[in-house]
Structures are given as structure tokens and as C-alpha cells.
Amino acid sequence: MSAQLQPDAQPAPLAAVNDFVVKFANVNGSGSASANELFAKAILRMGVPVSPRNIFPSNIQGLPTWYEIRVTGAGYLGRRGGVDLMVAMNPQTWNQDLKEIEPGGYLFYDNSKPLPASRFRTDITVIGMPLTEICNATYSEARQRQLFKNIIYVGALSVLLDIDPGVIEKLFSEQYKGKEKLLESNFKALHLGRDYASQHLPKIGLRVEAGDGVGDRIFVDGNTAAAIGCVYGGATVCAWYPITPSSSLAEAFQKYCQKLRVDPVTGKNRYAIVQAEDEIASIGMVVGAGWNGARAFTTTSGPGVSLMTEFIGLAYMAEIPVTIINVQRGGPSTGMPTRTQQADLVSCAYASHGDTKHILLFPEDPHECFDQSAQAFDLADRLQTPVFVMTDLDIGMNQRLCAPFEWDETKEYDRGKVMTAEDLDSGRDFGRYLDVDGDGIPFRTWPGTHPSKGSFFTRGTTKDAYARYSEAGPDYVYNVQRLLKKLETAKSLVPQPVARNARAATRFGVIYFGSTSPAMSEALDALDAAEVHVDALRLRAFPFPDSVRQFIEAHDLVFVVEQNRDAQLRGMLINELEFSPDRLPAVLHYDGTPITARFITREIGDRVRAARKSS
Amino acid sequence: MTYLAKPKLHHPTLPQNRVCRTRRDYEGKISTLCAGCGHDSISAAIIQACFEMDVEPHRVAKLSGIGCSSKTPDYFLGNSHGFNTVHGRMPSVLTGANLANRALLYLGVSGDGDSASIGIGQFAHVMRRGVNMVYIVENNGVYGLTKGQFSATADQGSASKKGVVNSDTPIDMASLALQLGASYVARGFSGDKKQLVPIIKAAIAHKGAAFIDVVSPCVAFNNHPGSTKSYDYVREHNEAVNRIDFIPRKEEIVVDYAEGQVIEVEQHDGTILLLRKLHREYDPHNRVMAMNYVAEHQAKGEVVTGLLFVDNSARDLHEHLNTVDAPINTLAAAELCPGAATLAKINQSLR
Ligand SMILES: Cc1ncc(C[n+]2csc(CCOP(=O)(O)OP(=O)(O)O)c2C)c(N)n1
Numbered sequence A: 001m002s003a004q005l006q007p008d009a010q011p012a013p014l015a016a017v018n019d020f021v022v023k024f025a026n027v028n029g030s031g032s033a034s035a036n037e038l039f040a041k042a043i044l045r046m047g048v049p050v051s052p053r054n055i056f057p058s059n060i061q062g063l064p065t066w067y068e069i070r071v072t073g074a075g076y077l078g079r080r081g082g083v084d085l086m087v088a089m090n091p092q093t094w095n096q097d098l099k100e101i102e103p104g105g106y107l108f109y110d111n112s113k114p115l116p117a118s119r120f121r122t123d124i125t126v127i128g129m130p131l132t133e134i135c136n137a138t139y140s141e142a143r144q145r146q147l148f149k150n151i152i153y154v155g156a157l158s159v160l161l162d163i164d165p166g167v168i169e170k171l172f173s174e175q176y177k178g179k180e181k182l183l184e185s186n187f188k189a190l191h192l193g194r195d196y197a198s199q200h201l202p203k204i205g206l207r208v209e210a211g212d213g214v215g216d217r218i219f220v221d222g223n224t225a226a227a228i229g230c231v232y233g234g235a236t237v238c239a240w241y242p243i244t245p246s247s248s249l250a251e252a253f254q255k256y257c258q259k260l261r262v263d264p265v266t267g268k269n270r271y272a273i274v275q276a277e278d279e280i281a282s283i284g285m286v287v288g289a290g291w292n293g294a295r296a297f298t299t300t301s302g303p304g305v306s307l308m309t310e311f312i313g314l315a316y317m318a319e320i321p322v323t324i325i326n327v328q329r330g331g332p333s334t335g336m337p338t339r340t341q342q343a344d345l346v347s348c349a350y351a352s353h354g355d356t357k358h359i360l361l362f363p364e365d366p367h368e369c370f371d372q373s374a375q376a377f378d379l380a381d382r383l384q385t386p387v388f389v390m391t392d393l394d395i396g397m398n399q400r401l402c403a404p405f406e407w408d409e410t411k412e413y414d415r416g417k418v419m420t421a422e423d424l425d426s427g428r429d430f431g432r433y434l435d436v437d438g439d440g441i442p443f444r445t446w447p448g449t450h451p452s453k454g455s456f457f458t459r460g461t462t463k464d465a466y467a468r469y470s471e472a473g474p475d476y477v478y479n480v481q482r483l484l485k486k487l488e489t490a491k492s493l494v495p496q497p498v499a500r501n502a503r504a505a506t507r508f509g510v511i512y513f514g515s516t517s518p519a520m521s522e523a524l525d526a527l528d529a530a531e532v533h534v535d536a537l538r539l540r541a542f543p544f545p546d547s548v549r550q551f552i553e554a555h556d557l558v559f560v561v562e563q564n565r566d567a568q569l570r571g572m573l574i575n576e577l578e579f580s581p582d583r584l585p586a587v588l589h590y591d592g593t594p595i596t597a598r599f600i601t602r603e604i605g606d607r608v609r610a611a612r613k614s615s
Numbered sequence B: 001m002t003y004l005a006k007p008k009l010h011h012p013t014l015p016q017n018r019v020c021r022t023r024r025d026y027e028g029k030i031s032t033l034c035a036g037c038g039h040d041s042i043s044a045a046i047i048q049a050c051f052e053m054d055v056e057p058h059r060v061a062k063l064s065g066i067g068c069s070s071k072t073p074d075y076f077l078g079n080s081h082g083f084n085t086v087h088g089r090m091p092s093v094l095t096g097a098n099l100a101n102r103a104l105l106y107l108g109v110s111g112d113g114d115s116a117s118i119g120i121g122q123f124a125h126v127m128r129r130g131v132n133m134v135y136i137v138e139n140n141g142v143y144g145l146t147k148g149q150f151s152a153t154a155d156q157g158s159a160s161k162k163g164v165v166n167s168d169t170p171i172d173m174a175s176l177a178l179q180l181g182a183s184y185v186a187r188g189f190s191g192d193k194k195q196l197v198p199i200i201k202a203a204i205a206h207k208g209a210a211f212i213d214v215v216s217p218c219v220a221f222n223n224h225p226g227s228t229k230s231y232d233y234v235r236e237h238n239e240a241v242n243r244i245d246f247i248p249r250k251e252e253i254v255v256d257y258a259e260g261q262v263i264e265v266e267q268h269d270g271t272i273l274l275l276r277k278l279h280r281e282y283d284p285h286n287r288v289m290a291m292n293y294v295a296e297h298q299a300k301g302e303v304v305t306g307l308l309f310v311d312n313s314a315r316d317l318h319e320h321l322n323t324v325d326a327p328i329n330t331l332a333a334a335e336l337c338p339g340a341a342t343l344a345k346i347n348q349s350l351r
């Protein structure tokens, strides 16, 4: 055959400006994380968007870890897939890392120890640099050798990729303000790398060119953003139990509280953080604090939610405001503790035994982690029920470029329906579980309010509208119907879906949520460009507002894209809105890596083309 | 009707306390427990203690787990907010409530199943944290509400009503509380109100984690011969280390105990505990001695009662966390929200 593949055909070396993926293969605990972040930030400071992702093991030291940076002048912040330049610093993962490089791509490695030619690929450009040798010659201490090796390779890469060294120096000066010695030694390491690269290494086809694609956006991880949201949302009690990937949220809350919530006169704290003995105790404390009028939250991940479910049912039944931030990871069981998934939708939406239903919020990025965490406290107080902020590892633990946080100072906290002593004295009837105005939400009183009025007994057992123990069927039905009505009320209070129409009218739609967002934006552009038109709706909350039903009704086929095996959101749409399953084909990605635009474009593209043919 | 409202019969001549309340104001709904249940006597002791301590009922938050014992908060202090939480987890809810508002008096009521079996984890940690509260375990050695199974406090070798012998080692809640750092530890008996009321009063005055183990026979499932939590057994084996009298602040102390038999213990709020020693060598300030004493006498089959340990200088969880003096549920938005200008600075730090 004439079209036979020639085994020796070499792909041309990749050439791209502001559009490539660099992946660092490191060893956990070697100090590479800060060097890699420095690399990402330097590109950002040149006005070129980047989107980094940590791929790390459940381990403290010694196991492989990766940092993948997508340089994206076009501003596509989802994971692209594929690697154009591999910085292979970990011999353990050499084979696997080599395999991932795109044909025509580049390999940067430490050639202090020679490797046989058989260990390399011939369809890529190999760039060796004697990093260990340089370090050993320059530094005597083991830790210094290790740490500065990272900075040296950043220096070398800055030459290869044309990254402005001035920007890196500025980042150093910010980071080591007042620590002159550290500053100087970092400068030195950077230039060691730069000098070697300028003298010995060839130019490559990948390049960063200064631009203005970053604007006033901020670069922050979702956990930090959510923590700041909790501070702004008025949270005063945080009870938590460490679990990846949520721990850094509680730690960031502590950090920002120490800065922003200490009484300047007395030096005392306007917050209380307790590291509980387990997640049952965490949620118990949140329930107690919420019952007693504080804004309280816990932060956890799947296994923690599993433990919390009895209490979540109590909070639902007894109507206590509770905020739970679930930074989802791969389940079930311990699952993939350091990988991402959106697989706790069902376990959170219907957490606990009996008929329960809870509010879920779906932030797409750190900006929305901030907004929705703050808003969760208003919703919980207004609706007197558990509210989940459903973020995930991809958003929570990776720095993401996003719109700056905003705060409307004219807006007040919504503390919901709380009767004060004056209200009670004015003769208003108080029935703790009485629906007085048709929204399903009763009034409550905080303990200690009034000497003789408004006290009640809170319990998870059934009761009448005046909180008196009752096992009477009608009392039970009144109560649980009212709980449903509350959920109905919630539909207009939760963040509404965001629609994006295709360039041309279409009978195809797609529904997605959360961390799928950046990959979806990119995929929709690609699909539109390929004349595959799909209208999109990004869900931001459960229960589903009416516009979700309208969107599905307006399209013949609506793809539901999510990062779990069982199409959990799709199941909820079918169950809650009673659409036929045929109308809602699932597009699922659940191997623990963040979903990519390439995957979505291919899946939806193929299926739309097939549907067009068959109709 | 599944609840019983108590008729409000206010007698005009009922004596009032210093906050102008009569005993009636400390009562709750009519108990639905078995006649003769030890738990009802404890409720009565709580009512008397709160009345005599001039506690304002609405300034009390009463919390419990699940069980017959945990039902009792509905039967006292009807003007207090109550919270019947989930089985074994009252300590965490109480902790959270306490964090939200440090100005209320927190009364936790639990059972031996609730605190020693399913809830031993939370019991341990609430003591360790030094939450300012009065924590009462109404200890009958069985699960009353689920009809008589052994709990973790049942003595080894004791027999259930159905004749089953318990082979597991018992947990002694008072010893555990001592070991875990509770700063007030006492044991009472539901059948001895004279001893129990002052113990509860002193616990109310105590600042820190106050724990009271009250042996409280279950007449339905654990009051038979062979039980070590029956009225008869406890009466026969009660080994009281002291009798306490609780003297409110600034009151003159006029008690006619024999010299050397009485010690005064000043509480954090200036109130005085008068301890009438029944054992010359017993020192309630010595945690280690208390633990040894309880263990030694337990080995002899005796139930040591009285004030076992008190530490007047204890620091509570709020002090450990350095929280503001005002209840944090009263902090206004201005004190909580750093505002837009600060947010702009935060944004700048993230570029
Ligand atoms: C999670 C859970 N498991 C089991 C039960 C059933 N249950 C209710 S009360 C109880 C035991 C209560 O024993 P104890 O605390 O000693 O109280 P008592 O009734 O003896 O006063 C059990 C097992 C429950 N309510 N919740």
C-alpha cells in the first residue's frame, strides 16, 4: 500500500506561542511545588493566562507528583490533555512520562547520569541539562541542593520559553521581602539555570509572548476562596476534621480569621474553630451552633459526608441552618483521595434516611466558591436547613485564574425568620413549625430569648406545628409537606442556571455544572466552529429552578455532562423533573483526572452527528 | 394525644426565689417514664437545684441524646430551650451551642448507653475540651428505651432480667471523666436527693466541664437481684466519700460540723462549697487520688459517691480558643464582615 506509514518519519518539532502544555514530573516532598508555582505565576505576570493542576499522590514524601501547566493565550482554563514539554525530574515515572509527550514535543531532563539511547523516544526533542552536577558543584548542603535544583530548572526553562527573568525576580522580591539572604540565593540559582541554558541549550519551538489576557483577574485556589467567602458570609463557628482535599479550606479560614476577625482592642477572636474528633462531631457542633444562632459550617469530603448523614437528617427534620462544604474527591470508600470527581451529588442531595432533600450549590471556579460559600449562610438561615457547597478537588486544590472577589456593602446578612423578645411580647403567635405565610418556612427563636415565651423543644422525632411531640399522622404529613414547600421556595432563592446559546438555533442542548465549566466553554467554542451547535445550561444549584425544565423542554436531546460513573445529575433530572431518560443522554468522565475539552468535543460532536444522520 | 400538658396551677403562696420564680417555673411536662424510674428523681433534683440556685430558666439550654434518660429534659425547665439530638452525640451539639453563646448555662443529660456505649467518643472529647457545662449521665446499666439490653456500664457478672450474664468489662464514667480532664467530677444516686441536689448546684456554679454520674435504677429492666444498678444494691454498697453543702455567694457559713471534718472550697464565682468529709484522708483536689480511691473501692464492689474531684482554676473551651466575651451569636455584620475595601486588598494579594 502506498499510504504505508514510514517508520522513520519524524514529526516536525512543535511550534506554538502562548498555547502549550508543560508538565513537571517531580517527587513528592522535594520542594518542587513552589518552584512550579513560580513558573506559572511568571507567565501570568506576563499577561498570559495559565491553568495549572496538581496531580499528587496520597503520600507525604517520596511518591511521584506532577504539576501540569496549560499556557493558554486564548484563556481556556480547562485541562487540555497531552503534554508538549515534559520536565522529567523523577526517574521512577520516566517511562510513563515519556509516553505522554505529544509527537514532536520536548523532553527536558537531568542528564548528570548518562542514560542509554533506548530509554528515549525518537519523535521528540530531547534537552538534557546536568542539574545535579551543577547543584553538587555549587551547594554543599543536601537540602539546598534539592531545593535550588528546582529554581535552576525554572531558570533554564525561562530561557527556553522566553519568559521574562525580570518578572521572576520581581516575584522573588515579593515573596522574600525582608529576607535578603533568601532573596539573594534564589536570584543566584535562577541565573545559574539561565546562564547554563543560554550557553548550552538550543532554542525550542514553544514560546511565551507577553500579552494582556489576564486583566484584573486573580489567581487563587477554590479552598482559599471558599474560606474567604465564609469569613465574608459571617461564619463564626467552624468545626472540621482533616480530610483531603478539604483540609486546606479550614486552614485558610483560620488564617484569614487571624488576620480579619480579631478584636483590635481586646485581641480576642470573633470566631471559634474546633478540630473535632471526627466528622460526626464536626457536624454535631455545626448543628448545635446553628441551633443557637451562630453561622456555622464544616468542610469535608465524601467519607466525611457519609459519617454525617444521621445529623444531616436531624438538621433537615428539626430545621436547623447548617452549611457543609464538600470538596469532592474520587469515591466510593477511600476511592481516589487525591483525584477529582463530582460523585457525591446523590449522597448529598438525599443524605440521611427517610424522605430527605437538601440544597446543593455548584460553584464553577474559585470566584463562585467565594460567592456561594458566603451565600450558603444566607440560604441556610433563610431556609433553616442544610446547604451543601459542592466543590471538588479540581477547583479546591488548584490555583485558577478567575474574576476578582466582589462584595456588595449595601447587602445585609439574611438571618431568616427569627423572632425576638419584642416580637414575642407584641403578642405574635409563635409556632416553631407553623407555616404562617405560605413559603413553608416557620419562625424560630434562639435559646435565651425571652423569660416566658418562645421556648420550645427541638427534636428529630415528629411533632405538631407548636413543636409538641406527636405521632399523629396528620401532624406528620403537615410537617413533611411543609418541608417540601420550603424546597419549592428555595428554587427562586438559589443561584440560577447560566445559559449560553449556540451560534445558530439548535435542537441539541447540554447541561453541566461545577468544575466541568472551563472545559465546556472551550468545547462549545470548538463545536460551534465545527458547525455542531449546542445550547448550554450551567446548573448552579439543586433543587432545580423552573428554567431547567424549560431548557430541557426547548430541546429534543440534552446531553448531561458530569464527572461520575452513574450519571447522578442525569438521574436527579429524570427523577425530579420526570423527563424521559432517552431525552437526556449521559456524557461521563470519571477516571479521576479533570474532564477535558477534547473529550467533550469528541463525545458530543460524534453523537450530534450521529443523531443528525439518523433523523 | 401523645403529649401531656401539665396544668398550670400557680399557688399564690408558693415561695419565690431571688429571680422571682417559684418551683413551678422550673417544671416541665408530665413525665412519660415508668413509675419509679430513677430518672424522674434526677429531674426533680435538677428542678430543685435550679430553683435554689436562682437560675433563670430561659438562660438554660438543655440538651440530650436518645434514650429514656435523654427524654427527661422535656420534663423539667419548660421555659428553657431543649434539644433532643441523636443517639450518643449530644456532646458535640452542646459544644457547638456553647461556642455560639457562652452566656447560657448548658445542661447535658444522657444515659449510660448514650454516653458510654455509642457515644463514648464524644463523651471523651467534650471532657477533654473543657466545655463549660453540667453533664449528667443517668446511669442504669441498661438500655431502657430499647427494653433492657446491657450497656457498657453494666458490671461484669451482673445478670439481666432475662438471666443473661454480662461478660464485658464495665466502663466507669466517673473514672473516665477524671482521666479525661473533667474539672468537676461527682457521683450521686437517684435515690439520695439530699446528696444529689447540692452536687448539681455546685456543678452549676462550676466553670468548666462538670460531670455527674448518677446511678439511676431502671425499674423495668434492671432492678432485680443480680443487678448492680438496682435500688437495693446501691443502697447496700454506697460508699459516700463526703457530703456537700452548697452555699451561695456571700452567705454566712453556719454549719455545725465537727472541726477537721469540714473543708471550704471556693468556686470560681465566689460561691462556697462546704465539704463534710466522711473519710478523713479523702482530698477532692487530687485527681490521681480520686482515681485510685474510686478504683480501689470499686474492686470491693462499692459504689463511691460524693464530690470526687474539683479544680477551681479550670479554664474552659472559650478561654482556650480566646473568643470574645460577648456571645458570638450576637456579633453584628460590622464585626464579622471585613468589607469591600479589604476584599480589594485580598484580591491584590492574589495577583
Ligand atoms: C443510631 C441509633 N441507634 C440505635 C438507637 C436505638 N436506641 C434508642 S435509645 C437506645 C439506648 C439508650 O440507652 P441509655 O442511653 O442507657 O438510656 P436509658 O433508656 O437507659 O435511659 C438505643 C440503642 C437510636 N435511637 N439511634
Ligand code: SF4
Binding pocket: B032, B033, B034, B036, B037, B038, B039, B068, B069, B140, B144, B145, B217, B218, B219, B220, B221
Ligand atoms: S424503661 Fe427503665 S429507664 Fe426507661 S422509663 Fe422505664 S424504668 Fe426508666
Ligand SMILES: [Mg+2]
Binding pocket: B067, B111, B112, B113, B138, B139, B140, B141, B142, B143, B144, B151
Ligand atoms: Mg441506660
